[in-house]
Amino acid sequence: xxxxxxxxxxxxxxxxxxxxxxxxxxxxxxxxxxxxxxxxxxxxxxxxxxxxxxxxxxxxxxxxxxxxxxxxxxxxxxxxxxxxxxxxxxxxxxxxxxxxxxxxxxxxxxxxxxxxxxxxxxxxxxxxxxxxxxxxxxxxxxxxxxxxxxxxxxxxxxxxxxxxxxxxxxxxxxxxxxxxxxxxxxxxxxxxxxxxxxxxxxxxxxxxxxxxxxxxxxxxxxxxxxxxxxxxxxxxxxxxxxxxxxxxxxxxxxxxxxxxxxxxxxxxxxxxxxxxxxxxxxxxxxxxxxxxxxxxxxxxxxxxxxxxxxxxxxxxxxxxxxxxxxxxxxxxxxxxxxxxxxxxxxxxxxxxxxxxxxxxxxxx
Numbered sequence: 001x002x003x004x005x006x007x008x009x010x011x012x013x014x015x016x017x018x019x020x021x022x023x024x025x026x027x028x029x030x031x032x033x034x035x036x037x038x039x040x041x042x043x044x045x046x047x048x049x050x051x052x053x054x055x056x057x058x059x060x061x062x063x064x065x066x067x068x069x070x071x072x073x074x075x076x077x078x079x080x081x082x083x084x085x086x087x088x089x090x091x092x093x094x095x096x097x098x099x100x101x102x103x104x105x106x107x108x109x110x111x112x113x114x115x116x117x118x119x120x121x122x123x124x125x126x127x128x129x130x131x132x133x134x135x136x137x138x139x140x141x142x143x144x145x146x147x148x149x150x151x152x153x154x155x156x157x158x159x160x161x162x163x164x165x166x167x168x169x170x171x172x173x174x175x176x177x178x179x180x181x182x183x184x185x186x187x188x189x190x191x192x193x194x195x196x197x198x199x200x201x202x203x204x205x206x207x208x209x210x211x212x213x214x215x216x217x218x219x220x221x222x223x224x225x226x227x228x229x230x231x232x233x234x235x236x237x238x239x240x241x242x243x244x245x246x247x248x249x250x251x252x253x254x255x256x257x258x259x260x261x262x263x264x265x266x267x268x269x270x271x272x273x274x275x276x277x278x279x280x281x282x283x284x285x286x287x288x289x290x291x292x293x294x295x296x297x298x299x300x301x302x303x304x305x306x307x308x309x310x311x312x313x314x315x316x317x318x319x320x321x322x323x324x325x326x327x328x329x330x331x332x333x334x335x336x337x338x339x340x341x342x343x344x345x346x347x348x349x350x351x352x353x354x355x356x357x358x359x360x361x362x363x364x
Contacts, residue, residue, distance in 0.1 A: 011116070011322060014213055018220015025221050034218045037107075043107045044179040044209035045204045046115060048122035052193035063125055064132030067104070070247055070270050071136035074102035074240070081239060084230060085352045092302040093229075095148050099141055099282060099301070100309045101240055104133045105273035107176070108219075109317040110272040112212040114265065117325040122265050122315070127180065129269050137277040144302070145281040145301075149288075152300040169217035193208035219315050229305060231351075233312045239318060239348030244270045245341030249334055260332040267324060267331055279306045 025031050078101050079089040087094050106108075106126055115123045172178075193201060248267045257263050282301040289299045296302075324331045331337055 011212070011216055012196055014216035015220045015318070018217040019204050020220075021217065022221055026135050028121070028231075031218065031221045034214055034221065036155075038211060038218065039304040041105060041207050042214055043111065044175045045208040046111060046123060046211050047127040047176060047182050048129060048179045049193060049204050049208050050115075050120045051180065052186065052196070053120055053124070063128040064135075066251060067129040068131070068132035068136055070244075071102050071104070071133060071140075073247060074243070075136075078102060079245065081236075081243070084239070084349050085235060086356060087232070092297075092299055095300060096282065096302045097236065097309070098146060099148075099275040099278040100262065100306060100313075101236065103141065103278050104130070104270070105275040105314075106130050106133070106269055106272040106273040108215055108273065109314055110268055110321055112215045113321050114268060116212060118261050118265060122261060125265060125338045126269055130176075131180065133275075137275045141278050142281050142360075145278070145285060149285045149300045152298075176219075203329075216318075218300060219318055230312070233305075233308055234316075235348045235352055237313055237316050237348075238344050241271060241316075241331075242341045242344030242346070242348060245337055245344065249337045249341060252334060252337075260329045263332040264325060264329075267337065268321050271298050271317055271321050271324070274309055276310065279310055282306050322346045 075098070078098050079094070081090050082094050082097065087097065089095075089098065107130070111123060111126060114126050210266060245267065248270055251257075252263055253265055280302060283306075285300055286303045331340070
């Protein structure tokens with residue numbers, strides 16, 4: 001068995017361990033505690049180490065820029081894609097999917113595997129890419145959610161300026177953002193990871209080592225399969241993966257990327273699962289409508305659907321990224337990537353089109 005397959009099976013066994021331990025973690029707060037350990041301790045340490053070990057180059061600004069371009073590409077194409085699945089874009093289902101599908105959560109679904117298969121320099125590149133994604137999910141999507149809420153409620157109660165100001169303050173307090181800013185400041189003064197005190201470097205090394213096992217165990221604990229609308233979400237995620245692969249292929253072709261590691265990095269990052277941040281925005285506005293006594297069918301977003309998207313998206317993206325990276329350079333080939341992208345799109349869309357055709361025939 002190859003080293004890549006051995007590594008892949010080891011990582012899958014950690015997900016299985018999470019599934020086995022589900023009976024011990026019946027309380028949502030317990031699983032949320034593991035997630036918080038990842039996002040506030042293990043992931044920031046991994047990103048800090050990765051950033052401190054690479055040379056800063058002004059050309060790297062293209063990395064977060066490309067991620068942001070992907071976010072907006074998915075945001076504008078999602079409403080068009082909804083028509084294939086018979087979803088009205090101005091419904092609570094449509095608004096929820098428009099919020100979640102363009103977002104990325106590379107920290108939970110992508111970074112551990114990039115670190116395992118592509119190395120620390122690639123993790124640093126991915127962390128820079130997440131800067132663009134953070135702007136999109138934390139600021140742009142909040143404004144979009146607020147606009148959707150105001151249109152649905154036909155209310156002028158919200159002060160947009162104050163909301164965005166509060167959001168920026170929360171953004172500045174995020175451990176990951178503090179770590180990225182700290183690393184960039186240290187690098188600007190010529191401080192590298194090797195020049196840090198041994199105790200500090202050792203602390204970051206040990207907390208970083210927790211990330212991969214914690215993320216995989218969390219995935220096993222969090223995945224939920226007994227929910228409604230499973231087929232819609234599965235089809236949408238498959239379609240999203242196909243579109244994402246075609247986008248990555250276009251970027252690779254336009255930029256002339258040849259190095260296999262960079263090609264796989266360009267493929268893996270956009271395949272990350274949907275972010276928790278749009279769900280946080282959705283939950284905040286849902287609580288306000290719930291407090292106002294608004295019935296579920298008239299609310300701006302469908303919170304249950306949002307939970308289902310996250311529950312399916314995380315293991316789906318994790319297994320997809322794991323499969324691609326563990327396949328060596330197989331998916332570093334542009335024709336293979338394009339064919340796989342169209343295949344995934346077809347798997348996602350064709351069942352819905354067939355179902356719609358059957359319904360039209362039966363009504364005729």
